[in-house]
Amino acid sequence: MARLEVRNLTKAFGGVLAVEDVSFTVETGIVYSVIGPNGAGKTTLFNLITGLLAPSVGEVRLDDQVVTGLAPHQLAAKGMARTFQNLQICMNMTAVENVMVGGHLSVDRNLFRSMLHFPSLRRADVVLRDRATELMAYVGLDAYLQSEASAMPYGALKRLEIARALAAKPRILFLDEPAAGLNPRETAEIDRLIRKIADGGVTVVLVEHDMKMVMNISDRILVLNSGKKLTEGSASEVRGNPDVIAAYLGKAA
């Protein structure tokens, strides 16, 4: 069954079509990558699907349910989670608390029970803290369990975002350039982590510039150029496509 279906998605900023008539389907449990040159509309596409931007035209379906135009927090309740290209970490909180926020929807958030220290709410919060601790270990952040987020290095914060997204127990996870700014060793680790997440049953959609990583882990690849879908296929199909080579390197004269 298709986890995500995108149909004729279009976004106009004034007269500029940042995303134009893009359609694709992501099957359950795979790693699906979106690639394209700078300015191709990859992040805009992510923002349209995850509700941060409203599409001008088109439809998004999550597990056969139309979710176009829903707010991000409503999409989170339906099992969508994401990370950001430019880090969005709450620097005023500890690392574990950042991950705990990811589990926001799974716990009692009542104002009065919170203020009055209800035992049921405290117990659930302890369980959430334990789960957040496990998730930090899962993404390889054991060393930062006691850290303030503001004291962590960039590479660790990238993983912290992934742990926070996983705390929401998503069915589909959008990763916007998870390897950007990382060195080759860190990139290889993220590579393994993404594979591990996908093997755990979470569908992963990825925007990434690191071609080695994309070709390595993607089950399918969508290529965007100037907001339009250029082609879609397996790694080997995309690699051999002359249009893709032309879009990245320019056409031979």
Next chain:
Amino acid sequence: MRRPHPGLLVLGAILLVLPLLLPNAFYFDIVNRMAINAIVVLGLNLLIGFAGQISLGHAGFFGIGAYASAILPTHYGWPPVAAMGAGAAGAALLASVIAPPIFRLSGHYLAMATLGLGVVISIVLKNETAFTGGPDGMPVPPLSLFGLEIFGERQWYGLFAPVLLFSVWACQNLIDSPFGRALRALHGSEVASQVVGVDVARYKVAVFVLSAFIASIMGSLTAHYVGFVTPNVADFLHSIELVTMVVVGGMASVYGSVVGAVLLTALPQALATFEGWETVVFGAVLMLSMIFMPKGLVPTLAARLGKGR
């Protein structure tokens, strides 16, 4: 943060011992005003320090509570407790109606909108002379709880001290709960908290309403305590005082709220000897504390002592 709060025990001990040390009613009065300010500032710090929003009109809600407790018993014969409840409900209702549109704004624009709200409330209180007595103010009947009239600074201390202790406890619980975490998260990154399911708009409204409710209750209690209200309780200067207490004590610090309120309530008294120059000294103290302790007193000292929060 899961360990029991040692600060709460210290505060409780101080509040318990204080009556033995205070020589006369004058000092009880100062401590009572400190407690009143501290409780309002605790609520305001939830909004400003923890959720990262701003309100420059919070004295307006304080004024609504104060005048509800003055007007409803005087003109309509309401029991004071009912009037206090009605004032708080009214303040909360006004806050919840006004919050959705103004919290679409942020930064300077939000500051201007909340400033406007406070000014409007204070003008209404000044101009509705038939009900409020206008700029001259009006007397407030005494408050009775369980058939006993609260009389004198010492008895009022017996009310304010436990309420302060409870407020600190409740605030700490809130901060370290999923609700409080969502508040701090939307301060840290609005977009990140949205995509994990935090309905950002709802949380901003909720914390604004909560802080307005607290301000209104304390406005009511203050009106009964002083026995008289004037429109000054709702004016811009009072709003600024409250925000200053948050900032000097320490944003996003529960004990910072208490320390800020205690210091800025005591400072004018301590500076009284400067005769006319006290506002200048007051301003200088604020500027210096901001230059050398921009994070506020309690967070700065806590960091110096290497205790984190």
